Amino acid sequence: DTGVSQDPRHKITKRGQNVTFRCDPISEHNRLYWYRQTLGQGPEFLTYFQNEAQLEKSRLLSDRFSAERPKGSFSTLEIQRTEQGDSAMYLCASSPGRDTDTQYFGPGTRLTVL
Amino acid sequence: AQKVTQAQTEISVVEKEDVTLDCVYETRDTTYYLFWYKQPPSGELVFLIRRNSFDEQNEISGRYSWNFQKSTSSFNFTITASQVVDSAVYFCANEDGNQFYFGTGTSLTVIP
Numbered sequence: 001d002t003g004v005s006q007d008p009r010h011k012i013t014k015r016g017q018n019v020t021f022r023c024d025p026i027s028e029h030n031r032l033y034w035y036r037q038t039l040g041q042g043p044e045f046l047t048y049f050q051n052e053a054q055l056e057k058s059r060l061l062s063d064r065f066s067a068e069r070p071k072g073s074f075s076t077l078e079i080q081r082t083e084q085g086d087s088a089m090y091l092c093a094s095s096p097g098r099d100t101d102t103q104y105f106g107p108g109t110r111l112t113v114l
Numbered sequence: 115a116q117k118v119t120q121a122q123t124e125i126s127v128v129e130k131e132d133v134t135l136d137c138v139y140e141t142r143d144t145t146y147y148l149f150w151y152k153q154p155p156s157g158e159l160v161f162l163i164r165r166n167s168f169d170e171q172n173e174i175s176g177r178y179s180w181n182f183q184k185s186t187s188s189f190n191f192t193i194t195a196s197q198v199v200d201s202a203v204y205f206c207a208n209e210d211g212n213q214f215y216f217g218t219g220t221s222l223t224v225i226p
């Protein structure tokens with residue numbers, strides 16, 4: 001049973017560096033979502049893809065953040081010039097994209113910016 | 115503007131008690147979706163339910179039940195005969211115009 005996987009699970013970086021995270025969705029799920037979660041808060045929606053098309057992006061998302069899903073399978077989330085406020089858990093979820101649109105979440109990537 | 119409000123930050127109950135987690139949402143859309151997720155101590159979010167705005171029927175799944183009331187913009191979640199394994203943070207969420215909004219969560223502790 002292959003669920004949503006994310007890599008790396010933990011990332012520590014220095015302020016100003018660029019980081020990239022990868023998400024592999026459940027096979028044949030055509031929707032993929034990125035969220036950010038900080039301690040004591042609910043997940044904050046960042047963006048989502050329908051196949052390779054990025055259909056929605058949070059209005060709060062800084063232009064230092066970019067996401068891709070080039071072949072409609074795995075996705076990457078890049079953060080440029082990281083800031084300490086970027087420290088959070090970055091969650092990926094996928095869904096079949098049909099009427100019963102259940103989102104299945106991965107374990108997350110924990111980012112710490114020093 | 116806050117889209118989803120979970121006023122209860124923490125709740126503790128004794129095992130076998132019933133507990134209701136409150137969720138109030140706001141939206142301008144006539145078509146929208148509401149969700150509940152569970153986040154156990156292990157950290158991975160688990161989907162519990164998705165409900166569209168046209169279906170106000172209450173739903174029951176085992177010990178879980180949901181009460182959706184559009185008149186009060188509420189989508190409350192009840193766990194009957196709670197168990198220690200129910201201890202987790204529970205999030206209510208709203209899909210509103212392809213943007214997803216989660217509440218701040220309610221931390222439930224079930225005491226054996």
